[in-house]
Amino acid sequence: MPNIKYVLQRITQMDYKSMIDTAKKVHMRSGKNTMSIFFDMIKCGFQYQAGYMDYWVFEFETLTPAQRATYITRGQNNRYVRLLNKKESWYKISDKVNFLKIFDGYHGRDWMDLREHTPQEFEVFCQQHSKIVAKLLDGSCGRGIEFFETGDKSKIVGLYDMLLAGKRYLVEEYLTQHEQINKLYPMAVNTIRLVTIKNGDTVHLVFACIRIGNGKEVDNLNSGGMAALIDMETGKISTPAADKNGKAYDIHPLTKVKLIGYPLPFFQEGVELVKKAALLIPDLAYVGWDVAVTPTGPVLIEANEFPGHDLYQFQVQLGPDKIGLMPRFDKACEGLAPVNE
Template structure:
């Protein structure tokens, strides 16, 4: 009965295409896969991690124990460093984040809960194109792209409507470096940089991945069809990009332009890492995922995530030595993470 209850809670609309693909590729029965999914759920893995990590192909405990489990290991880290919800408050609020890191942000921003109409008027006089966001949206949701020329009501009425609708974060449009636009033309293709503070108080950035939009999409979030690839220590793409919505697929090139991904090196890569480590020094949280965009003038800080989506760094087709990254995370932290 318990397994049935757990199964019924699964997002079948998103999970079923992956189960079907896993069944076809692994030659395992549907029942075997669903029971295994349930057992992994009890261990702390969600169904997305199950397929991203390649568990449908490998039931070995030795293999699976090499992976960072977001739910379990994140809690271990926060407990070890005694992190409270208050310490994480600005991760959940884009406006608060922008105010805390305004000197590192790299673009003009407003929080309409703090900035008044006069501030908004000055902003649009400077920026004819901008984005408005809800303070707590995630995964590319709660974002609108605004062109000043398309506003058909009085500016103050538009300002008040934004407040009413909860679009309180206003940000200048990021003009992406033309080299990075080769990866996907329409989206700002961000880099996810994970900073880690070890038990001695030293900082490093051991995990870095690129995220891109696929096709002609405008957002790079993997949860809405984007793709990702781990980067090496020099910011170079060495693998095909990976997507798992609606099914697992790898991309070796931009499907619109034909630009081949392998060998691409991000401009301002070291500067991006240094920017995130500087920002991390202001935070008590020892384990943060920073999203950075690259412009012609250098890196721009987009936002930070208290749980940095470790599935980005443990994609089956991008693994070194066919194992997960638990050992590397333990080395970065300076202590073992035992389930």
């Protein structure tokens, strides 16, 4: 049953120009009439709570009604968040400093909140770590992240004040990733996204992919990166990688690494790590975890109380039946009552 409040809100807030532009893009991709696509988008908004970007990314123009009904759209993703994540507890992981405190021992790196440290203490931190990462406390999609080489003392002159002025209060040591992950793409820390749903004392792994950088220092899809699914049993990449436009890559365009079948070290250890971590936040049962793989094992980079659903259902990564992930997610949620009602 569609969430009427959500649908009405989306109608009043819709960027109709972008919607029409997207319909034109779908026309170029499919050859179908632009206006028929536009009205089909509106229909999908009501029937499947799908935004126009869902329509584009998941290639809804190619799907039957039965197939469309299995997709985790923007509205359906909101449903899982409402069902599973107590809103008053979002801050526990949305604020990156809170996250690091709660998961001390799970994230494997030094960090500093500049609001609580002096310039002299920051200088000592930089002397201990030749490269650092500065972040906004509530940044997402790879935005607001900056990297600094700090091995030379002259490079940090004025840096403390600059970071404070830009509200990049969180400073972390830059992690060295495992050689096997580095071969995929060395300019970014390529993180594994593991999505868990906690039902009682059982933590279900419902989605696994690796995000890989492509020309920038971050791996996020919204910053030009790509994502490939991981076989949950073998820990190997099982599909081509796809970018935000759905373009498929069997081979990384820059490193020329063949992706399908590529083994990811410490994958099962990463799964066990997030399952243990999930039990530390009982009010947040639907979480997207970002895991980095270091030479000695997996560590948590961050957690998302509102996991992005755009990674879930690229057509190039689904089977021939083109069925989405909703049946898998709903099975993990069986018997749960909404936490926000």
